[in-house]
Amino acid sequence: METFVELLKTHNLKVTQQRLEILRYVxxxxxxxxxxxxxxxxxxxYPSLSKTTIYNTLETLTNAGIIQRLTICPTEHRYDFNHDMHxxxxxxxCGKIFDIHFTCPNVETIEKDILKDGHRIEEVHGYFRGKCKDCLNKEGVKNG
Amino acid sequence: METFVELLKTHNLKVTQQRLEILRYVxxxxxxxxxxxxxxxxxxxYPSLSKTTIYNTLETLTNAGIIQRLTICPTEHRYDFNHDMHxxxxxxxCGKIFDIHFTCPNVETIEKDILKDGHRIEEVHGYFRGKCKDCLNKEGVKNG
DNA sequence: TTTTAAGTTGTAACCATTACAATTTAACAA
DNA sequence: TTGTTAAATTGTAATGGTTACAACTTAAAA
Known part of the structure; x- marks a missing residue:
C-alpha cells in the first residue's frame, strides 16, 4: 500500500503530510x-508549507539514509533519492548533474583500507566534474 | 629555484606576492x-591582504588545476594542493578530513563509460562519510 | 479523549561567498 | 629606466542558501 508511509515508519519517523509530499517529490x-x-x-x-520544513525534512530523510545530500554543487545542496548505489x-x-550508473568494483577494497584505520564508513560518494555533452556541442557549433 | 614562481608562469598566471603566499600555505x-x-x-x-584576494586566488589556482576545491564540507569549501590523485x-x-591514499583501479573504466556519453571529464573526486576513529573512541569510552 | 513529544511555521539572523568600483601592480615594450 | 596597459588587489556592500528560535500545531500512544 502506501509505500512512503511504511518507509517513514520503518525509520521511526512520524508520518506527516509534508514529509510524504517531499519524499514523493524527491x-x-x-x-x-x-x-x-x-x-x-x-x-x-500547499501554500502553507514552510521552507524551514523543507530543510528540516531533507535533513531528517538524509540522516535516515532514505535520500542523500549531494555536495557537488558549490553553491547549494542537491538531493537524490537513494534508489541504488551510483x-x-x-x-x-551548465551545472546539470548526470547519473553514472557504474560504481567502482574495488570500492570494498578501499573501504577495508579505511576501516583498517578505525573509521566507520556511512556514505560513499563518487563524482566527476567537467563539461557535458550538450555544452561541448554548443561550443563546437560556435567555434566551427 | 623558486618552484612556485615557475608553477605560476607555467600556467600563464602573473606572479604576485599574494599568490605565492597562498600557494605556499596550501x-x-x-x-x-x-x-x-x-x-x-x-x-x-600581511595585514593588507584582502579576503577577496584569497577567494580570487583560490578560484584561479583551482581553475588552473594547481589546487583542488573540496565540496565535501556542507558549509564551506576546503582546498587541497594537487599532489597526487587521492x-x-x-x-x-568533528568535520575532520582524512586523506585516502588509494584510488579505484577501475576508475578508467568508469571514465571511458562517461566519455562514451560524450562528456569531458576534468576532475575525479571520491569521498567517504562516516565517523572517524577519534570520535568512535571517545564514544566508546563514554558508553563503556 | 488526553497528553506530550515531536513536527511545522514564519521571521530574523548568520555567514560563506560574490559583485563592484577604485586603486595598485606585474609584465612588456620602447 | 620609463611609460603603458591589462590584470590583480583591496574594501565595502550585497547576495543568498541555510539555520536559530519561539510560537503554534499535530501525530501517536496511553
Missing amino acids: ESHLTHPTADEIFQSLTKK HHFICKQ | ESHLTHPTADEIFQSLTKK HHFICKQ
Missing part, C-alpha cells in the same frame, strides 16, 4: 533538486 | 584549509 524527480526547487513546486499545491557527473558550465 | 598545510583559515593565518604577516574521508561529527 523520489519521482531524478533531477537532483535543490531545497528551493522542491519548495517552489510544492508551495503551489555516482555523478556535474557539468562545470 | 602546499604546506595538508589540513584541507578553508579560505578563512588561510586568511586568518596570512593576515598576521580521495577523502570526512567525519560527520
Whole structure:
C-alpha cells in the first residue's frame, strides 16, 4: 500500500503530510533538486508549507539514509533519492548533474583500507566534474 | 629555484606576492584549509591582504588545476594542493578530513563509460562519510 | 479523549561567498 | 629606466542558501 508511509515508519519517523509530499517529490524527480526547487513546486499545491520544513525534512530523510545530500554543487545542496548505489557527473558550465550508473568494483577494497584505520564508513560518494555533452556541442557549433 | 614562481608562469598566471603566499600555505598545510583559515593565518604577516584576494586566488589556482576545491564540507569549501590523485574521508561529527591514499583501479573504466556519453571529464573526486576513529573512541569510552 | 513529544511555521539572523568600483601592480615594450 | 596597459588587489556592500528560535500545531500512544 502506501509505500512512503511504511518507509517513514520503518525509520521511526512520524508520518506527516509534508514529509510524504517531499519524499514523493524527491523520489519521482531524478533531477537532483535543490531545497528551493522542491519548495517552489510544492508551495503551489500547499501554500502553507514552510521552507524551514523543507530543510528540516531533507535533513531528517538524509540522516535516515532514505535520500542523500549531494555536495557537488558549490553553491547549494542537491538531493537524490537513494534508489541504488551510483555516482555523478556535474557539468562545470551548465551545472546539470548526470547519473553514472557504474560504481567502482574495488570500492570494498578501499573501504577495508579505511576501516583498517578505525573509521566507520556511512556514505560513499563518487563524482566527476567537467563539461557535458550538450555544452561541448554548443561550443563546437560556435567555434566551427 | 623558486618552484612556485615557475608553477605560476607555467600556467600563464602573473606572479604576485599574494599568490605565492597562498600557494605556499596550501602546499604546506595538508589540513584541507578553508579560505578563512588561510586568511586568518596570512593576515598576521600581511595585514593588507584582502579576503577577496584569497577567494580570487583560490578560484584561479583551482581553475588552473594547481589546487583542488573540496565540496565535501556542507558549509564551506576546503582546498587541497594537487599532489597526487587521492580521495577523502570526512567525519560527520568533528568535520575532520582524512586523506585516502588509494584510488579505484577501475576508475578508467568508469571514465571511458562517461566519455562514451560524450562528456569531458576534468576532475575525479571520491569521498567517504562516516565517523572517524577519534570520535568512535571517545564514544566508546563514554558508553563503556 | 488526553497528553506530550515531536513536527511545522514564519521571521530574523548568520555567514560563506560574490559583485563592484577604485586603486595598485606585474609584465612588456620602447 | 620609463611609460603603458591589462590584470590583480583591496574594501565595502550585497547576495543568498541555510539555520536559530519561539510560537503554534499535530501525530501517536496511553
